[in-house]
Amino acid sequence: MSVLLAEQLLNGLQFGVMLFLLAAGLTLVFGIMGVINLAHGSLYMIGAFGAALVANATGSWWLALLAGLAAAALVGMAMEFVVLRRLYARDHLDQVLATFGLILFFNQGIILLFGRQPLFVDLPSWFSGAVEIVPGVPYPSYRLLIIAVGLLVAAGLYVLIQHTRIGMLVRAGATHREMVRALGVDIRLLYTLVFGLGALLAGLAGLMAGPVYNVQVGMGEQILILTFVVVVIGGIGSVRGALFGALLVGLTDTMLRGFVPGFLRGMLPPDQADALGASLSSMGVYLLMALVLLIRPRGLFPAHG
Amino acid sequence: MxxxxxxxxxxxxxxxxxxxxxxxxxxxxxxxxxxxxxxxxxxxxxxxxxxxxxxxxxxxxxxxxxxxxxxxxxxxxxxxxxxxxxxxxxxxxxxxxxxxxxxxxxxxxxxxxxxxxxxxxxxxxxxxxxxxxxxxxxxxxxxxQNDSLHESAGQLANTLGYRRMSILAPNYQAGRDALTGFKRLYRGEVVQEIYTRLDQTDYAAELAQIRSARPDAVFQFHPGGLGIAFLRQYAQAGLLQTIPQCVAAPSLDSTTLAAVGDAAEGVNCTSHWNTDxxxxxxxxxxxxxxxxxxxxxxxxxxxxxxxxxxxxxxxxxxxxxxxxxxxxxxxxxxxxxxxxxxxxxGPNQHPVQDWFHIRAERVGGNLALVTKGRVLENHGDAYAGQCRI
Missing domain, CATH: 3.40.50.2300 (Response regulator)
Structure with missing residues (x-):
């Protein structure tokens, strides 16, 4: 039982870290720029496609890494420059409509360019094996890599935001946007950089997801909803909130899927228990969100004072 | 359009x-x-x-x-x-x-x-x-008839001597039908019946449950891209060496085989036909x-x-x-x-046919589906009796 618990904890951690990479960008963009970007999932998809195509063409994992990051960051900055820049002053409904349009645009674009068939990427050879976390329980080393990269990114973001000049501007922008502008900071450049950073993180999540999940059209929307849940739970605009929110959501989802059906099996006939368990665990994350909002309506770590 | x-x-x-x-x-x-x-x-x-x-x-x-x-x-x-x-x-x-x-x-x-x-x-x-x-x-x-696909997999599990099995399918009509069809002919014990979600991309939690239940084998029905993701993650988790899979044709055709690659080696499957x-x-x-x-x-x-x-x-x-x-x-x-x-x-104008055991094996360096033997003979379907025409 404890072995299973350890394994499920790792699974939850890995899922949480993946959500964090997406949520960090989303929360920064919303917290600092005040823009709801539904097309954040498209950047995740673009990162995954960029990496998958280059990995399959060249066989080089490093080139694929570069390509995925570059594709997501460039598309992200172009998106900010062409579309979002016109939306800062508009209300959220306009932003939602425009970025929803972007989702359709990117999905159809990918279909036109690469077709509807999912792409497949092999694991990088030195991470294709499994590590025995406890004797007799192998755990895929690639998933451990995802956890490590995610935690490193979290640490890097902490340093960047708490201990650098850019980070100071980002924090200032999140709390007093007008004041930062009044002090003569080029807020437009800051916005583009923040958006690029968010896109970069989404691309990183996408390219790491490639070898485990399918790289296909619409992959971003599957995970986007949970990402919004994370941002809301964590507190909008807070990267720390995104980290804790993501880990909380990742662990809750995995633990419920892993243990609720087994728990119910002790009380109900098996087929009912399994069906009920499946439904309960898919609701769990949303119940968690409702609970958090009931106690802390602004999320766990609200950024705005 | x-x-x-x-x-x-x-x-x-x-x-x-x-x-x-x-x-x-x-x-x-x-x-x-x-x-x-x-x-x-x-x-x-x-x-x-x-x-x-x-x-x-x-x-x-x-x-x-x-x-x-x-x-x-x-x-x-x-x-x-x-x-x-x-x-x-x-x-x-x-x-x-x-x-x-x-x-x-x-x-x-x-x-x-x-x-x-x-x-x-x-x-x-x-x-x-x-x-x-x-x-x-x-x-x-x-x-x-849809059910007979999965019935044949249940029969194959009997033939291969799997006594305890975990079975999985997405929680929707065809998924539930697949599990029902499998259980119709399978005589061993179903230790786990896991329903996944149709929009699920990560199966780590389910794979950990399977590992801890230690079944003799796994039957799963995940059509299209879901199945490819499931099979890849199953192999990445190192489960394919310890817990074999016994599935029906929709979970492993030659296109998914090409997409899954080496991960599919050794998977047992049933079909009414094969290229060989x-x-x-x-x-x-x-x-x-x-x-x-x-x-x-x-x-x-x-x-x-x-x-x-x-x-x-x-x-x-x-x-x-x-x-x-x-x-x-x-x-x-x-x-x-x-x-x-x-x-x-048959009387309901559905086929009465034989079902075969297919296995993903290496043939001259390439992975191919190889026919191993007959699983069911002259098999119709469970509904023919209800048809009056």
Missing amino acids: NRRAFLTLGTAAAAGLSMPAIAQGAPLRIGMITTLSGPGGYLGQDIRDAFQLAIEMDQGRLGGQAVQVVVEDDGLRPGQGKAIAERYLRNERIRLFTGVVFSNVLGAVAPDVLDADGIYVSPNAGPSNFAGRECHRNYYVVSW FDNAPSRRFVEAFRARYNRVPTYYAQQGYDTALAIGAALRQTRGSIDPAAFRTAMLRADFESTRGRFRF
């Missing part, structure tokens, strides 16, 4: 010019409504290509009757399938239909066709509702399909081909007529050389 592909057969025209006209008048038109787009698009593509291959191999004819296939994509949307069927019936005056891949689309298409006194011959979907009480005189299935079948019609089909389309035919292609042969055999006896009564008498004789060997129609 309604991309229309009138696929007039060049060979039909060429043959018509060069040979003395045997067939009378205009070619018989066959309406093919199938799924050509989306992740399941390759299924319809294989059915269409193989159906047309059979016509090309017969010089633009089926059973001596010149035919023309009119193809349209339903996009896996029942409403779109229904709209195409209505238009074909009313505007194009087509009375013979085939092609539908997915059961939910068939549920919308078949009633319209049958109500208009048309004939439907299924190359793939065989949902339980049309196999039992609602069976119909003008509705034929050449592929299989050693009978003359099958060899002829595989060779012709490879030469024409430059890829390995999936079992969907085989079903499309057999459907064309079955229709051809009926048309030969009716001399090209599709009067429902005459067509039915001819069709039920199933007087064609099926690529799967033995084939006949």
Whole structure:
């Protein structure tokens, strides 16, 4: 039982870290720029496609890494420059409509360019094996890599935001946007950089997801909803909130899927228990969100004072 | 949106010019409504290509009757399938239909066709509702009844001596049917019955549960892209070496095999047909399909081909007529050389056939599906008894 618990904890951690990479960008963009970007999932998809195509063409994992990051960051900055820049002053409904349009645009674009068939990427050879976390329980080393990269990114973001000049501007922008502008900071450049950073993180999540999940059209929307849940739970605009929110959501989802059906099996006939368990665990994350909002309506770590 | 592909057969025209006209008048038109787009698009593509291959191999004819296939994509949307069927019936005056891949689309298409006194011959979907009480005189299935796919996997699990099994499927109609079908013939103990979500991409939590339950084997039904992701993660978790999989044909066809790669090695599967079948019609089909389309035919292609042969055999006896009564008498004789060997129609006009054990193995360096033996003989389906026609 404890072995299973350890394994499920790792699974939850890995899922949480993946959500964090997406949520960090989303929360920064919303917290600092005040823009709801539904097309954040498209950047995740673009990162995954960029990496998958280059990995399959060249066989080089490093080139694929570069390509995925570059594709997501460039598309992200172009998106900010062409579309979002016109939306800062508009209300959220306009932003939602425009970025929803972007989702359709990117999905159809990918279909036109690469077709509807999912792409497949092999694991990088030195991470294709499994590590025995406890004797007799192998755990895929690639998933451990995802956890490590995610935690490193979290640490890097902490340093960047708490201990650098850019980070100071980002924090200032999140709390007093007008004041930062009044002090003569080029807020437009800051916005583009923040958006690029968010896109970069989404691309990183996408390219790491490639070898485990399918790289296909619409992959971003599957995970986007949970990402919004994370941002809301964590507190909008807070990267720390995104980290804790993501880990909380990742662990809750995995633990419920892993243990609720087994728990119910002790009380109900098996087929009912399994069906009920499946439904309960898919609701769990949303119940968690409702609970958090009931106690802390602004999320766990609200950024705005 | 309604991309229309009138696929007039060049060979039909060429043959018509060069040979003395045997067939009378205009070619018989066959309406093919199938799924050509989306992740399941390759299924319809294989059915269409193989159906047309059979016509090309017969010089633009089926059973001596010149035919023309009119193809349209339903996009896996029942409403779109229904709209195409209505238009074909009313505007194009087509009375013979085939092609539908997915059961939910068939549920919308078949009633319209049958109500208009048309004939439907299924190359793939065989949902339980049309196999039992609602069976119909003008509705034929050449592929299989849906449940029998998974029943054969249950029987294979018995044969392979798996006593304790974990079974998984997405929590929707076809997924629940698959688990029911599996359990119908499986005699061992089901230690876990896990329902996944249709929008799920990560199966780590389920894989950990399987590992901790230590079953003898796993049966899973995850169609299309889901199955590929599941199988890859299963292999990445190192489970394939310790807990073998025993699945039905939809979870492992030659396209998913190519996509999954080495991860699929050693997976046990059941099917009614495989590329390595050693009978003359099958060899002829595989060779012709490879030469024409430059890829390995999936079992969907085989079903499309057999459907064309079955229709051809009926048309030969009716001399090209599709009067429902005459067509039915001819069709039920199933007087064609099926690529799967033995084939006949049961009382509900669904197949009675053999099921085989297939295994993903390395053949000369490449992974291929290899037939290992027979699992079920003359197997019909569980619903035939309820059908009164």
